[in-house]
Each structure stands twice: as structure tokens, then as C-alpha cells.
Amino acid sequence: MAADTTTHAPALLTFLLRLADDNLVLAQRLGAAISWMPDVEDDVAVANLCLDHLGQARNFYTYAGRVEGAGRTEDDLAMLRGEREMLNAVLVEQPNGDFAHTVVRQLFADAYQVPLYEALTASADPELAAIAAKAAKEARYHLRWSSTWAIRLGDGTDESHRRMQAAVDGLWSFTADLFATDGAEAELAAAGVAPDMDLIRARFDATVAEVLAEATLAVPTDTYQRIGGRTGYHTEHLGHLLPEMQSLYRAHPGAEW
Amino acid sequence: MNTATDPEITDRAALLAALAAVPDPEIPVLTLADLGVLRSVEEIDGRVVVTITPTYSGCPAMAHMAAELTAVLERAGVEGEVRTVLSPAWTTDWMSAEGRAKLEAFGIAPPPAGPTEGPVPVGLGRRPAAQGDSHREEAQPTCPQCRSANTEVVSEFGSTACKALYRCLDCLEPFDHFKGLH
Numbered sequence: 001m002a003a004d005t006t007t008h009a010p011a012l013l014t015f016l017l018r019l020a021d022d023n024l025v026l027a028q029r030l031g032a033a034i035s036w037m038p039d040v041e042d043d044v045a046v047a048n049l050c051l052d053h054l055g056q057a058r059n060f061y062t063y064a065g066r067v068e069g070a071g072r073t074e075d076d077l078a079m080l081r082g083e084r085e086m087l088n089a090v091l092v093e094q095p096n097g098d099f100a101h102t103v104v105r106q107l108f109a110d111a112y113q114v115p116l117y118e119a120l121t122a123s124a125d126p127e128l129a130a131i132a133a134k135a136a137k138e139a140r141y142h143l144r145w146s147s148t149w150a151i152r153l154g155d156g157t158d159e160s161h162r163r164m165q166a167a168v169d170g171l172w173s174f175t176a177d178l179f180a181t182d183g184a185e186a187e188l189a190a191a192g193v194a195p196d197m198d199l200i201r202a203r204f205d206a207t208v209a210e211v212l213a214e215a216t217l218a219v220p221t222d223t224y225q226r227i228g229g230r231t232g233y234h235t236e237h238l239g240h241l242l243p244e245m246q247s248l249y250r251a252h253p254g255a256e257w
Numbered sequence: 258m259n260t261a262t263d264p265e266i267t268d269r270a271a272l273l274a275a276l277a278a279v280p281d282p283e284i285p286v287l288t289l290a291d292l293g294v295l296r297s298v299e300e301i302d303g304r305v306v307v308t309i310t311p312t313y314s315g316c317p318a319m320a321h322m323a324a325e326l327t328a329v330l331e332r333a334g335v336e337g338e339v340r341t342v343l344s345p346a347w348t349t350d351w352m353s354a355e356g357r358a359k360l361e362a363f364g365i366a367p368p369p370a371g372p373t374e375g376p377v378p379v380g381l382g383r384r385p386a387a388q389g390d391s392h393r394e395e396a397q398p399t400c401p402q403c404r405s406a407n408t409e410v411v412s413e414f415g416s417t418a419c420k421a422l423y424r425c426l427d428c429l430e431p432f433d434h435f436k437g438l439h
Binding site: 041042044045047048049050051052053054055056058059126129130131133134135137138141144145148 | 311313314315316317342343344345346347348411412413414415416418422436438439
């Protein structure tokens with residue numbers, strides 16, 4: 001195992017759980033969206049998005065379990081941690097809402113993950129770099145889907161435009177939490193394991209500005225931001241999502257199917 | 258599953274051939290070797306180590322592929338294991354020329370050849386099927402039925418993680434396109 005893994009184990013574990021939890025919670029939301037999309041092609045699309053995010057979560061959890069060294073498996077980390085232990089950004093736990101909300105939540109998540117994963121491919125931690133190289137290709141494809149729909153619906157009918165702007169405005173206050181950092185990211189950035197999150201934020205802003213401009217949608221000017229997911233302070237929605245997702249595994253620990 | 262030793266796997270070459278012949282569970286016309294998922298077969302400390310790499314992070318077929326390869330080792334009576342590695346990440350450039358030809362004959366448009374290095378432009382744009390002014394990162398696939406290049410995307414996502422759904426505007430047949438992943 002690489003030297004930096006042992007040197008920075010606590011910070012790396014925190015960072016890996018943040019990456020994994022983002023993907024797991026988003027996958028759970030997307031899985032629940034299947035059969036609620038406006039056409040069958042997009043039911044298939046959200047199923048594929050779900051699968052990619054779930055696969056990325058598994059890779060991060062498996063590595064996190066090894067870094068922790070306490071014998072916890074990917075299933076233990078995903079299914080036996082409570083709301084205050086989950087470190088996902090509050091954006092991904094927001095409800096599916098209407099199709100506009102599902103698209104905009106995905107757009108914001110993709111605009112964050114593409115530059116994050118691309119930067120992580122150069123991580124000093126070879127395992128993290130390998131997972132990110134795989135995930136970056138998937139994230140770029142996801143962004144094609146979310147940006148395509150954002151532009152089509154934003155620059156669509158009065159009703160689709162109204163719904164898209166409402167989704168952008170409604171979800172905007174959950175975006176800064178994606179980039180909220182503490183000592184973990186700073187320590188890893190200094191060691192070349194994680195990127196400078198300010199640079200990721202700059203690319204996120206550029207992507208969002210480009211897509212929303214083409215979609216004739218306004219970037220919100222409201223400055224209120226709900227922060228806290230990265231340290232386990234979530235919105236009310238995660239507390240409802242987790243029991244539904246975890247009940248089977250908690251009732252039958254170690255279950256395989 | 259037949260767990261008895263396979264009499265046809267008598268040497269290393271035969272074992273390699275048997276491993277390379279394991280089909281993809283979703284696209285059985287392709288072998289794992291054609292697909293580029295089968296990365297290497299090595300002998301380490303007297304054990305055979307078969308290394309595979311996933312096409313997509315969440316590909317649900319990986320466990321099945323590993324089980325099929327393990328079954329080949331068992332049939333050959335060989336001590337060994339199947340390992341999954343992520344790096345370097347799989348790309349469609351690893352698909353063999355034979356694999357591409359088989360895909361097309363099967364009715365699936367093969368992935369485009371592409372750059373193996375460097376940044377990939379992120380395509381942003383209108384939905385091509387609806388708007389027609391597509392701004393795409395990939396060339397349009399050729400229809401595997403009539404060879405027309407006059408095709409359009411129906412859905413960016415298809416029946417498996419590695420495929421998208423297209424239709425031909427000349428012969429009107431819908432077809433799967435194996436997505437390019439570079």
C-alpha cells in the first residue's frame with residue numbers, strides 16, 4: 001500500500017466516505033426515480049446513472065474499509081451507518097421532485113464530479129487515482145445527459161422553463177456543501193492526494209454558467225447556502241431515505257442476494 | 258456446472274484458449290478477450306492469476322464473468338484465482354478488431370476508434386434526436402444492417418451500461434451502439 005495511505009489514514013478515510021456517500025445516496029434517489037420518468041428512454045437512463053453511481057460508491061467503500069483496517073466491508077459502511085455518520089453533501093439527498101428537479105440535481109452533481117474525478121486521476125494515491133480514472137469517464141457521460149435535458153427544457157416551453165428555473169432556484173442553496181471542506185481535504189491536498197477544492201469549485205461554476213446560459217436559465221443570486229452534510233448534519237430528507245435503504249441489511253446482517 | 262476435470266485442458270495453451278473463449282454474459286457473441294475485459298493470465302507462485310477489468314464501475318455482469326472464469330480454472334483442475342483491477346481504466350480501444358467485426362455482424366454498431374490519451378471534450382448540447390443540431394463528442398455510428406451513416410440517437414442509455422440506442426433513418430431499423438469510452 002502507498003506510503004501516503006498510512007500517513008494520512010484518518011483524513012483519507014473521511015474523504016473516501018464523503019465520495020462514497022455522495023454516490024450511494026444519489027444512486028438510491030435515482031433508483032427510486034425509475035418508472036417515474038417522462039419516457040421509457042429516461043427510465044433506462046436513470047437506471048444506468050444509478051448503476052454507475054452505485055459502482056463508484058462500492059469502489060470507494062471497499063477502499064475505505066481497507067484504509068480503516070477495522071474489518072468493515074463495503075456493505076457495513078453503506079448499510080450500518082446512521083444519519084449523523086453519513087458524510088454526503090446535502091444536495092444528493094434532496095428528493096426527486098418533478099423531472100426538472102431530478103435533472104438539475106444531476107447537473108449540479110455531474111458538474112462537481114467531472115472536475116473532481118479528473119483531478120483525482122493525478123492523485124498521489126494510486127488506488128484513488130484508479131477509481132477516479134474509471135469514474136471520470138462515466139461522469140462525463142452523465143453530464144451529457146443532464147446538460148442536454150437542462151438545455152432542452154430550460155429553452156423549451158414556458159412551463160418547462162418555469163419548472164427548470166424553480167428547480168435551479170430550489171436546489172442552488174445545497175451546492176456549496178459539495179465543496180465544504182475541513183482539515184481532511186486540506187491535509188490530503190498538501191500531500192497531493194486530493195485536489196484543491198477551490199479549483200474544482202471554479203470549474204463547477206464555469207460548467208453551470210455555460211449550461212444555464214444556453215438553457216436561458218438564470219444563475220441564482222441568493223447567497224444563502226445550507227452547509228453541514230460533510231460533517232453529518234443533514235436536511236430532513238436523509239433521515240427518511242436511510243431506513244428504507246438499510247432496513248433489509250439491518251434486519252438480516254450479512255445478507256447476500 | 259460440471260466440476261469434473263476437463264480432459265481437453267491439458268496444457269497452458271489450452272487453458273489460455275479456454276479462458277479467452279468465455280463469452281460476455283450480455284453480448285455472448287463477444288468473448289471476454291474480444292472485449293478487452295480479460296487483461297492477463299499469469300502464473301504467480303504456482304497459482305494461475307486471471308486479471309479482469311470492469312467496463313463500467315457498476316457493471317453487474319462482473320461477478321458473473323469472474324464466476325465463469327473461476328469455473329474454467331476448476332474444470333482444468335488448476336489452482337488459481339480471478340482478480341479485478343481498475344487501473345489502467347478500460348477503454349473501448351481495447352476491443353479487438355475481431356470483436357468489432359463480430360459485434361457488427363451481430364447487429365450492434367461497434368464503438369468508434371478514438372484517442373487513447375489526452376482530455377476528452379465534454380459535449381454539452383441539445384438532445385440530438387429531438388433537435389437535430391447535435392453537438393456530439395462521437396461520430397454517428399453506421400447502421401449495422403444497411404451500412405447507412407444516416408442514423409440518430411434514440412437514447413444515450415441502453416439495455417446495458419455499455420450500449421446506447423440508435424435508429425437508422427434509411428432502413429428505419431433500431432439498433433444498439435456499443436458506446437465509445439476513451
